[in-house]
Amino acid sequence: MIVMKFGGTSVANAEAIKRTIEIIRSRLDKKPIVVVSALSKVTDALYKISDSAKYGEQTMAIEIIDKLRVRHAELVDELLGGCACKDEALKALNIEFDELQKLVEAVIVLGELTPRIKARIISKGELLSSIVIGHALTKSGIATCRLDARRFIVTNDEYLQARPIIAEIESHTPAEIESAFNSGCKAVITQGFIGATSAGETSVLGRGGSDYSASLIGMAVSASAIEIWTDVDGVKTADPRRVANTQSISRISFEEAAEMAHFGAKVLHPLTIEPAVMKNIPVYVLNSLNQENSGTEIVNYDDVEDGVKSISFKEEIVLMNIFSPHMINISGFLMKVFDIFAKNKVSVDLISTSEANISLTIDNAGSLDAVCASLSEIAEVRVLNDKSQLSIIGKNVVKQRSLISWAVTSLKNTNVYMISQAASSDNISFVIDRNRLDEVLQEFHNYLFEYKSL
Numbered sequence: 209m210i211v212m213k214f215g216g217t218s219v220a221n222a223e224a225i226k227r228t229i230e231i232i233r234s235r236l237d238k239k240p241i242v243v244v245s246a247l248s249k250v251t252d253a254l255y256k257i258s259d260s261a262k263y264g265e266q267t268m269a270i271e272i273i274d275k276l277r278v279r280h281a282e283l284v285d286e287l288l289g290g291c292a293c294k295d296e297a298l299k300a301l302n303i304e305f306d307e308l309q310k311l312v313e314a315v316i317v318l319g320e321l322t323p324r325i326k327a328r329i330i331s332k333g334e335l336l337s338s339i340v341i342g343h344a345l346t347k348s349g350i351a352t353c354r355l356d357a358r359r360f361i362v363t364n365d366e367y368l369q370a371r372p373i374i375a376e377i378e379s380h381t382p383a384e385i386e387s388a389f390n391s392g393c394k395a396v397i398t399q400g401f402i403g404a405t406s407a408g409e410t411s412v413l414g415r416g417g418s419d420y421s422a423s424l425i426g427m428a429v430s431a432s433a434i435e436i437w438t439d440v441d442g443v444k445t446a447d448p449r450r451v452a453n454t455q456s457i458s459r460i461s462f463e464e465a466a467e468m469a470h471f472g473a474k475v476l477h478p479l480t481i482e483p484a485v486m487k488n489i490p491v492y493v494l495n496s497l498n499q500e501n502s503g504t505e506i507v508n509y510d511d512v513e514d515g516v517k518s519i520s521f522k523e524e525i526v527l528m529n530i531f532s533p534h535m536i537n538i539s540g541f542l543m544k545v546f547d548i549f550a551k552n553k554v555s556v557d558l559i560s561t562s563e564a565n566i567s568l569t570i571d572n573a574g575s576l577d578a579v580c581a582s583l584s585e586i587a588e589v590r591v592l593n594d595k596s597q598l599s600i601i602g603k604n605v606v607k608q609r610s611l612i613s614w615a616v617t618s619l620k621n622t623n624v625y626m627i628s629q630a631a632s633s634d635n636i637s638f639v640i641d642r643n644r645l646d647e648v649l650q651e652f653h654n655y656l657f658e659y660k661s662l
């Protein structure tokens with residue numbers, strides 16, 4: 209069995225769904241379990257509906273629901289025209305829409321939106337898309353069973369950021385899936401993102417949670433592979449919007465991908481595929497618009513080679529210098545400093561200390577004023593707002609000695625405020641002036657990925 213997850217853009221409209229169906233057809237011999245997201249932008253619309261209901265904006269909420277009804281009905285027309293299954297699909301869609309409308313009306317009457325009700329609202333997107341795509345698959349000649357993910361994705365009761373209960377999922381999923389295949393289905397379709405508590409109440413796994421669903425299902429059935437179908441050629445060597453001539457990374461470890469995710473390089477959130485990778489199931493990130501491209505394979509750390517995989521950056525970081533002569537030979541000073549950060553819920557990224565100085569970076573300057581005020585009572589504080597962080601990421605990059613000497617030489621025209629390479633053997637980071645970022649990014653990329661491959 210394999211799991212194939214299709215994100216919103218792979219199921220955005222009739223054309224995309226037809227393409228998706230052909231991709232599934234090419235995998236029928238592997239018994240595909242298809243995990244779908246909502247049609248693109250539908251989950252955003254559902255969030256909007258739940259907010260409108262919460263604030264009593266009935267007209268707005270109903271207007272958005274009606275738009276969603278039209279969009280799904282048009283899709284059914286395009287995909288299922290001339291099929292007896294069309295009425296069945298419309299009927300199933302209507303049941304979901306009617307319930308959605310009732311939920312919204314109840315929220316408006318009560319004037320209160322609980323997480324439990326919100327989860328029921330925002331989970332509708334996947335329920336709707338799976339109805340349309342499930343029928344479209346069957347119509348195209350692929351006998352498909354549609355399973356409600358709430359039967360096996362068991363979660364705790366944090367309805368909107370629900371944590372999966374792995375043991376329960378492992379015990380429920382295989383039987384459900386196997387009985388679907390045994391009943392003659394050639395493919396199984398289910399919803400990403402959604403699950404249910406052990407009491408059977410709908411929950412969701414958090415935004416972007418469909419990848420997580422795919423990974424959990426893959427783990428539970430010991431799938432031979434998990435394919436995450438998106439609209440880009442896998443994970444790239446750098447952000448293609450900022451760097452010219454980026455390449456797809458063919459193979460990367462889950463740990464390296466996690467390092468990259470901290471920089472917002474979010475083709476998918478690697479933590480969500482952890483269950484699969486831990487069980488040694490390879491995960492492929494593939495492009496439904498460019499099937500020729502072999503995408504990126506995400507595997508266990510031990511199964512990748514050492515070396516640079518990507519250049520990432522955080523453009524807007526804050527660099528803080530904390531100076532205090534009291535630090536010299538006094539224990540407990542660092543504790544005081546970090547206590548202030550903790551109390552203000554500001555998370556610190558890179559840190560470097562010397563005898564009387566602490567330099568650190570913060571990437572979300574939320575309650576920085578409060579932090580500075582408290583720090584000023586025990587030290588001199590200087591905040592620099594015009595810096596960026598650039599990182600070279602890859603397994604054991606810190607062991608590549610020539611790399612660091614090359615990097616330092618190539619930064620000869622750039623002020624470097626901090627270098628960090630100890631925290632992880634997979635990341636070397638530099639803090640530089642923001643106005644140098646683009647140039648340095650490109651230079652690093654050229655050297656590490658272009659000249660080297662010549």
Ligand code: ASP
Nearest residue numbers: 245251401415416417418
């Ligand atoms: N539809 C959900 C979202 O937009 C889950 C997903 O697509 O992964 O967040």
Ligand code: MG
Nearest residue numbers: 215416419476
């Ligand atoms: Mg996604």
